[in-house]
Amino acid sequence: MKKIIITIDGWSSCGKSTLAKQLARHLHYVYIDSGAMYRAITLYFLRNHVDWTNGAAVDEAMTHIRLEFMTNHKTGNTEVYLNGENVEYVIRDLVIAEAVSEVAAVKAVRDFAVARQQEMGKSKGIVMDGRDIGTVVFPNAELKIFMTADEAVRVQRRYRELYEKNPNITLEEVKQNLAKRDYIDSHRAISPLRQADDAIVLNNSHLTMKEQLQIAEDWVKERL
Ligand code: CDP
Numbered sequence: 001m002k003k004i005i006i007t008i009d010g011w012s013s014c015g016k017s018t019l020a021k022q023l024a025r026h027l028h029y030v031y032i033d034s035g036a037m038y039r040a041i042t043l044y045f046l047r048n049h050v051d052w053t054n055g056a057a058v059d060e061a062m063t064h065i066r067l068e069f070m071t072n073h074k075t076g077n078t079e080v081y082l083n084g085e086n087v088e089y090v091i092r093d094l095v096i097a098e099a100v101s102e103v104a105a106v107k108a109v110r111d112f113a114v115a116r117q118q119e120m121g122k123s124k125g126i127v128m129d130g131r132d133i134g135t136v137v138f139p140n141a142e143l144k145i146f147m148t149a150d151e152a153v154r155v156q157r158r159y160r161e162l163y164e165k166n167p168n169i170t171l172e173e174v175k176q177n178l179a180k181r182d183y184i185d186s187h188r189a190i191s192p193l194r195q196a197d198d199a200i201v202l203n204n205s206h207l208t209m210k211e212q213l214q215i216a217e218d219w220v221k222e223r224l
Contacts, residue, residue, distance in 0.1 A: 001224070002224055003029070003123075003124040003125035004124060004125075004141070004142035004143060004220070004223055004224065005121055005124050005126055005128075005138050005140075005141040005142055005143075006020075006023060006029070006126070006127040006128075006141065006142070006143045006144075006145070006220065007127075007128055007129075007130075007133035007134035007137070007138055007141045007143070007144045007145065007196075007199075008020050008127065008128070008129040008130075008133070008145045008147055009129070009130060009131055009132065009133050009134050009135070009144070009145075009146055009147070009193065009195070009196070009199070010129075010131075010145075010146055010147035010148055010193075011147070011148055011149075011154065011178075011182050011193070012154065012158070012177075012178045012181045012182055012185070013149075013154040013155070013157055013158040013178055014147045014148055014149040014154050014204065015147060015149060015157065015204050015212070016129035016130075016147050017033055017035075017129055018209065019129075019145070019147065019202075019204075019212055019213065019216060020033070020127045020128070020129040021077060022209065022212075022213045022216075023127045023213070023216055023217070023220070024127045025076060026213070026217065027125075027127075027220065028125075029125045029126055029127050030078065030120070030125060030126045030127070031077070031078050031126075031127050031128075032069060032078065032117065032120055032126060032127070032128045032129075033078070033080070033128075033129060033130075034113065034117055034128055034129065034130035034131075034133060034137070035100075035129070035130055035131075036069075036080040036088070036091060037067055037080065037113045037116070037117070038100050038103060038104040038109070038113060039080075039087075039091035039092075039096050039097075039100050040065075040067055040080050040082040040087050040091055041065060041067075041103055041109055041112075041113070042091075042096050042099050042100045042103045042104075043082060043087055043090065043091050043096055044061065044064075044065055044082060044083075045061065045099070045103060046095070046096070046099060048061065052102060052103050052106055052109070055108070058106055058108045058109065059108055062108055062109070062112050064083075065082070065083065065112070066082070066083050066084070067080060067081065067082060067116065068080070068081045068084075069081070069120075070086075072088075092161070092162075092165070093165070093166075094162060094166070094169065094173065094174075094177060097177050097181065098177060100181070101180065101181040101184035101185055101188075102184065104131075104185070104188075105184060105188040105189075105190065107190055110132075110190055110191060114132075114136065114137055114191075117130075117133070117137045118137060118138070121137070121138055131185050131191070131192075131193040132191035132192075132193065134146070134196035134198075134199050135191065135194060135196045136191045139196070142223045143200075143219055143220060143223050144196050144198055144199035144200065145199060145200055145201075145202050145216065145219070146195040146196070146199040146200065146201050146202070147201075147202050147203075147204065148201060148202070148203050148204075149203060149204050149205040150205040151178075153205045154178060155171065155174055155175045155178060156171075158174050158178060159171050159174045162174060200219060202215060202216065
């Protein structure tokens, strides 16, 4: 059976990873969360006090970072490892979200992440979500989805996720973080978030998970 590359780009917290996981499970494809790579690099920088505005410090730090994805056989999901440590849970923290967009705007960081993402896509059969996957990482992908959802819906979704880990979090903090990241991500000089010319828009504000999967599956069928 022919295997394709599926890219899902879009704004923060619009459900890209949920759809990517659904599709990967259905198609028996590999799911790669490219945002997890930027989050893991941010975690390394914060833990090791790396100043990401200092080019030499970043270059040096990148030589010590090893990122891998491994499947959690209980959940079936791929999880990210930083230098052998499973950091899938800790990188979801708001502390990481507060710094990640600045880190992800650094050229050496993007070069490192994009090279690994392209390597992982070589044998196709992959669903990858992020900001520049359809535009820069896999410009020839067979199916490109650009996801979006109303801002209030996105804030609510992320608030619910973060509240489970930290009941002290406020809706306003989450709202500010999403707005800040979306601004930086779409205005940075290198690989800004934008809809690829050949991407299809999926607005899931009023869709159930089942409905969004059905729509995306129809698009996949057309391409197979
Ligand atoms: O899950 P959420 O939509 O909140 O974000 P994420 O996918 O975990 O990505 C975290 C951050 O990494 C984004 O806000 C971007 O700054 C950066 N990122 C990027 O620059 N390029 C990508 N391909 C993926 C993420």
